[in-house]
Amino acid sequence: MTFLMGPALLFCPADRPERFHKAAQRSDAVILDLEDAVAPADKKRARGAILAQLGTKGEVPELEPSRTIIRVNPAGTEDFEKDLHCLAHTPYRTVMLAKAEDPSQLARLEGYNVIALCETAAGVLNAPAIAAAPNVVALMWGAEDLLASLGGTSSRDGSGRYRDVALHARSTVLLAARAHGKEAVDSVYVDIPDLSGLAAEAADAVASGFGSKACIHPTQVAVIRAAYAPTEAEVAAANQLLAAARASGSGVFQHEGKMVDGPVLRHAEATLRRAAGQVPPNAL
Incomplete structure (x- = not known):
């Protein structure tokens, strides 16, 4: 299956099935999140929500597989194995691997198109090798998890600008993806009301070569689409x-x-x- 990635990829918690179709309708692709957006106690229910909407008629049609991404938990965890068992019973074949750190982790995802999320120090440093994996179709970077992995407290300074280490990671992941002919996805902008800040960052993503940008709220979709649409x-x-x-x-x-x-x-x-x-x- 070829996954056609649009400019605005919208995260949706996988334990909120009432939001699935609204998120899909309002974005270019929806990312059903089984990782950070779902509390540990709710992950089983989240996997059940993904399975429950398959094949349902009437009010809740099946999500379009070519526009649906499932973010799974990090490789090597018990939740990752449970996520894979869930996915095996769905038509979804594009997954986002949280905290990707080593190309060997991609072997467990054979048969899937993988968006590798490089959001730790190890993941960023290994981005070129991860991008070279044959089933990787895109790389994305994550700012806040990266700074947490470094023992930091925030990816941005008081002015709202990314700290140098975050900018370095952003560039590294972009270069690694493009060097291997893969797509590059820019990180989310977490200050939801600051649409002007998002617009500036999305415009920079376009000019820098990112093929798309992830977002966390429907109001951000139009801003990202506008940045990618030439005047x-x-x-x-x-x-x-x-x-x-x-x-x-x-x-x-x-x-x-x-x-x-x-x-x-x-x-x-x-x-x-x-x-x-x-x-x-x-x-x-």
Whole structure:
């Protein structure tokens, strides 16, 4: 199964089945979370909620497998094994592995498309090897779990800017994913009311090369989609640049006073793909 990842991926606690379909309808893909969003005492009920909605008719239709991700608990835990047993009885074949730290962990997920969540020091340092695993289709990074693994207290400073170590992890995961032709997913923005801050961070994710951004509240979806949708002026400029390239017939030329070569043209092509809602070359 090919998983077509849209720009806004919305987390939904797996023990809240009344939210499943609303989350799916309001986002490009829904992440049913069996890990951090569910209290340990409620994980069994969460797995049961995923199974209970399968094949139900009428008010609660089955979630679309190509737009559904299941975040499972870390490999090596008892809950991970129970999560896999649950998934075996579902049509869902795209999973997000929490706290991925080593490529050997991916062997237990053979047959699944895996979004490896690098959110510990070991996971970030091993991101290139994890990205190389054949069943990994994307890497995502997580800021708060990363800082917790380091013994820190917050991923951001008083101004709201990511601390240097978090920025380093973000870049490392992006580079590892793209170097292996895999998708890259930017971390969530936890300050839900701060939509302007989210807009700025999502715009940076687009410009940096992240194919999508995860979010934790439906109000964040529109902001992320807007960041990934080029403006009419950007589309017009991209079309004009590509037309000029065709007319030039040269590898390097000047356009509106600026030097243009292959990488600049690929930027323009990426803008037009986003405008058309097409999946980028490295997508799943």
